[in-house]
Amino acid sequence: MSLRNVCPKNDEYPTEVRLINVSEEKDFDIESMESVQNFIKTSLISHLCPNREKIIESISKYRKESDQILQLCSLFLKSAVCNETPKRNTKNRKGANKKSPTETNLECRERVIVELPRTKFGKPYLPSSDVDFSLSHQYPFIGIAASSKSIGMDIVVMEDRDLHYFEDSFTSWEWSEIKKDINQFYLYWAAKEAYTKLIGLGLSLEFKSFEIRLPSNAKWQLIRKEQNGVFFQVQIKTSRETNHFSFLFYPMLGYTFDACACVCCARDFKINVQCIKMTDLIDWHNGKRKDCNSV
Numbered sequence: 001m002s003l004r005n006v007c008p009k010n011d012e013y014p015t016e017v018r019l020i021n022v023s024e025e026k027d028f029d030i031e032s033m034e035s036v037q038n039f040i041k042t043s044l045i046s047h048l049c050p051n052r053e054k055i056i057e058s059i060s061k062y063r064k065e066s067d068q069i070l071q072l073c074s075l076f077l078k079s080a081v082c083n084e085t086p087k088r089n090t091k092n093r094k095g096a097n098k099k100s101p102t103e104t105n106l107e108c109r110e111r112v113i114v115e116l117p118r119t120k121f122g123k124p125y126l127p128s129s130d131v132d133f134s135l136s137h138q139y140p141f142i143g144i145a146a147s148s149k150s151i152g153m154d155i156v157v158m159e160d161r162d163l164h165y166f167e168d169s170f171t172s173w174e175w176s177e178i179k180k181d182i183n184q185f186y187l188y189w190a191a192k193e194a195y196t197k198l199i200g201l202g203l204s205l206e207f208k209s210f211e212i213r214l215p216s217n218a219k220w221q222l223i224r225k226e227q228n229g230v231f232f233q234v235q236i237k238t239s240r241e242t243n244h245f246s247f248l249f250y251p252m253l254g255y256t257f258d259a260c261a262c263v264c265c266a267r268d269f270k271i272n273v274q275c276i277k278m279t280d281l282i283d284w285h286n287g288k289r290k291d292c293n294s295v
Helices: 033-043 052-060 065-094 163-169 172-178 182-198 278-285
Strands: 015-021 132-138 141-147 151-157 211-213 230-237 242-252 259-265 271-276
Touching: 015 065, 015 151, 015 242, 015 259, 015 278, 033 052, 033 065, 052 065, 065 132, 065 141, 065 278, 132 182, 132 259, 141 151, 141 259, 151 182, 163 182, 172 182, 172 211, 182 211, 182 242, 182 259, 242 271, 271 278
Parallel strands: 015 271, 132 151
Antiparallel strands: 015 141, 132 141, 151 259, 211 230, 230 242, 242 259
16 A cells, blocks of 8 residues: 555545644633633624533533633534535535635624534434534644545544553554554554544444554654655455545644554545644634635
8 A cells, every 4th residue: 555645536525624723823812711711702703603601501511711712612623524525415416616615705794603413322313414623733723624525534533542451442453553652642542533433423333343454554653844744555354344545644743742543434535634823723713814715
């Protein structure tokens, strides 16, 4: 298996990925609960957020400032996908030129902040839509991937851990490949998480019940040098069958620890990755920006 740039045929829309580093935001003090809660309240404008008080109460249950900010960011990321989805479907039905959501929503107007329902496995989804998405976060990073195909994404921050406690989550072959290498552990963990999200089961699926075989050149030393990320074709074995899936590993650097976003799809896919600011996403909802992608 070799790494390559994937450019599939007949994709209706490129997969859209938005990534945010909340530690870079300047409109609040992440170490001050008062500052964070004031920012949350001012971000949720009453006439755009029908369940504003309920949402604020739900977010405030998280004890850490960082968790509250990530929950707010998660709300706006999912809401943006929901607000953009009608544009995708309308273009598809009319047979017009198919463009990504970021090309079809370039106007300043207010957008309702939408809360999404969840499946019985806890995965949020868009009702009456063929657009799938996956969201992941680990402070300070959070991201969302949206696609016209089934998609799964996970984000890992490669901080130090005692790997001994995780051995039971891997098959013997996977563990032999990890070889107590912390970076390799995170690549396998992210791939497993992304795959379980792709099939809609998340952590309800036992990690050891399937085996991921990353190609021999899927190493963090290689991936972290590629600012646009690296694609791999990956073999996944279950008790019933063996299939191949496309994975993108996208490096996120500049924090205390390296981090990686892993996106999984059942077949080759185009992808558009945008690193944006949370405040720009909020301003887009509030009608202050034409584009929620930072420039």
